[in-house]
Amino acid sequence: xxxxxxxxxxxxxxxxxxxxxxxxxxxxxxxxxxxxxxxxxxxxxxxxxxxxxxxxxxxxxxxxxxxxxxxxxxxxxxxxxxxxxxxxxxxxxxxxxxxxxxxxxxxxxxxxxxxxxxxxxxxxxxxxxxxxxxxxxxxxxxxxxxxxxxxxxxxxxxxxxxxxxxxxxxxxxxxxxxxx
Amino acid sequence: xxxxxxxxxxxxxxxxxxxxxxxxxxxxxxxxxxxxxxxxxxxxxxxxxxxxxxxxxxxxxxxxxxxxxxxxxxxxxxxxxxxxxxxxxxxxxxxxxxxxxxxxxxxxxxxxxxxxxxxxxxxxxxxxxxxxxxxxxxxxxxxxxxxxxxxxxxxxxxxxxxxxxxxxxxxxxxxxxxxxxxxxxxxxxxxxxxxxxxxxxxxxxxxxxxxxxxxxxxxxxxxxxxxxxxxxxxxxxxxxxxxxxxxxxxxxx
Numbered sequence: 001x002x003x004x005x006x007x008x009x010x011x012x013x014x015x016x017x018x019x020x021x022x023x024x025x026x027x028x029x030x031x032x033x034x035x036x037x038x039x040x041x042x043x044x045x046x047x048x049x050x051x052x053x054x055x056x057x058x059x060x061x062x063x064x065x066x067x068x069x070x071x072x073x074x075x076x077x078x079x080x081x082x083x084x085x086x087x088x089x090x091x092x093x094x095x096x097x098x099x100x101x102x103x104x105x106x107x108x109x110x111x112x113x114x115x116x117x118x119x120x121x122x123x124x125x126x127x128x129x130x131x132x133x134x135x136x137x138x139x140x141x142x143x144x145x146x147x148x149x150x151x152x153x154x155x156x157x158x159x160x161x162x163x164x165x166x167x168x169x170x171x172x173x174x175x176x177x178x179x180x
Numbered sequence: 181x182x183x184x185x186x187x188x189x190x191x192x193x194x195x196x197x198x199x200x201x202x203x204x205x206x207x208x209x210x211x212x213x214x215x216x217x218x219x220x221x222x223x224x225x226x227x228x229x230x231x232x233x234x235x236x237x238x239x240x241x242x243x244x245x246x247x248x249x250x251x252x253x254x255x256x257x258x259x260x261x262x263x264x265x266x267x268x269x270x271x272x273x274x275x276x277x278x279x280x281x282x283x284x285x286x287x288x289x290x291x292x293x294x295x296x297x298x299x300x301x302x303x304x305x306x307x308x309x310x311x312x313x314x315x316x317x318x319x320x321x322x323x324x325x326x327x328x329x330x331x332x333x334x335x336x337x338x339x340x341x342x343x344x345x346x347x348x349x350x351x352x353x354x355x356x357x358x359x360x361x362x363x364x365x366x367x368x369x370x371x372x373x374x375x376x377x378x379x380x381x382x383x384x385x386x387x388x389x390x391x392x393x394x395x396x397x398x399x400x401x402x403x404x405x406x407x408x409x410x411x412x413x414x415x416x417x418x419x420x421x422x423x424x425x426x427x428x429x430x431x432x433x
Contacts, residue, residue, distance in 0.1 A: 019254075019258060022257075023250075023254075026250055026253070030244075030245050030249070030250070031242035031243060031244045031245065032237065032240065032242050034242075034243045034244070034245040035240045035241050035242050035243045036236055036240050038243055039236075039240050048245060048246065048249055051245055051249055052249055052252060052253050052256070055253050056253065056256065056257060059257055068226060069226060070226065070229065070230060070233075071230070073233065073234075073237050074229060074230045074233040074234060074237075075233075077233035077236050077237055078229050078233050081232075081233070081236060085201060116226075116227045116230040116231060116234075118234070121230045121231055121233075121234035122234055122238065124231040124232070124234055124235045125234075125235060125238055125239070128235065139200075140235070140239075142200040142201075142202055143199075143200055143232045143235070143236070144236060144240070146201070148202070149202060167197070167202065168193050168197075171192075171193045171196040171197070172189055172192075172193055174196070174231075175189060175192045175193065175196070176189075178231065
């Protein structure tokens with residue numbers, strides 16, 4: 001099992017176009033990323049396509065990794081999840097990486113400023129546990145299943161606007177919990 | 181969440197909705213416009229990305245993908261052999277496009293160098309077998325096409341090829357040899373078309389090949405001839421499967 005530091009080293013080598021490092025990254029992370037793609041798409045063939053697309057992006061955008069301040073797994077999972085969600089929503093890309101929005105000259109945080117320390121990020125699970133179970137599941141559904149408000153409203157049999165309010169209140173509670 | 185910047189709870193929630201992808205198109209566009217000028221908001225978005233990705237990392241089961249994905253991926257990115265015929269065919273194409281340029285540049289030299297050598301093989305066309313003024317392939321009567329196949333990087337094989345007006349090919353090995361247990365197959369590549377097999381080279385220095393009329397019709401100045409290394413008996417697939425050993429472009433004499 002590759003440690004976060006192993007993955008950092010691998011990412012640094014990939015940035016230098018080291019193909020062996022790319023192969024190592026694939027071995028270390030493809031099962032997790034395939035799991036994410038499958039969870040979103042629920043279709044093996046589509047998830048296989050997306051996995052390949054994800055690793056092409058990883059290779060081509062490796063020089064953008066450090067700018068995000070993300071841990072390697074956060075960066076990789078974000079790419080995998082967004083690529084899978086985009087595939088799910090046939091109407092066109094609904095997500096994009098912040099870096100694409102900002103371009104190269106953006107005044108983003110410097111690489112030394114991690115977005116969230118890895119240990120701190122794990123608190124999301126604990127904080128989700130403090131929400132009512134169905135609301136925590138809805139948040140997971142929005143991230144991992146590409147739910148729309150409409151779908152979640154139908155699933156929980158609540159009006160659309162109620163659903164929106166639910167989600168916002170849930171996110172507000174999450175944010176408070178994470179900041180505490 | 182993060183105390184590093186002054187972000188209102190409402191903007192923090194908007195950032196989370198942006199990451200989840202639940203916003204309407206208009207709200208999303210407006211939010212993106214603010215991101216460009218507000219590093220604090222970018223930080224907030226990245227924090228949510230990290231939280232949600234960590235949730236997925238901790239909660240989503242790993243599923244080992246099929247091995248063919250990695251092979252396809254590396255073939256796509258690096259053009260490396262995927263252990264399959266397709267990859268070998270792809271590599272011949274890469275080499276064809278590269279060597280096509282080299283071959284064009286050297287063809288003038290080849291004509292001068294080999295012009296004398298090929299003369300003894302030229303025979304007058306059989307006038308009864310073809311229409312007035314044209315040979316069987318539509319090339320003007322009496323035109324001889326020739327090329328010098330120059331060896332590729334890891335090869336020593338060199339050949340002189342003439343295509344007589346009758347359609348017959350004379351392939352003369354001028355450098356290099358056969359490899360034990362392997363065959364050398366001659367291919368014709370016209371434009372962007374797939375390689376067409378012309379047959380296997382014999383042990384002797386001179387191989388004479390009489391292509392089928394429909395294949396003979398394909399020959400033209402500028403077409404490429406190539407030799408590939410193949411298993412004994414020739415390519416099992418009908419397309420080149422091994423290394424390109426030599427390559428040249430046909431010119432009209």
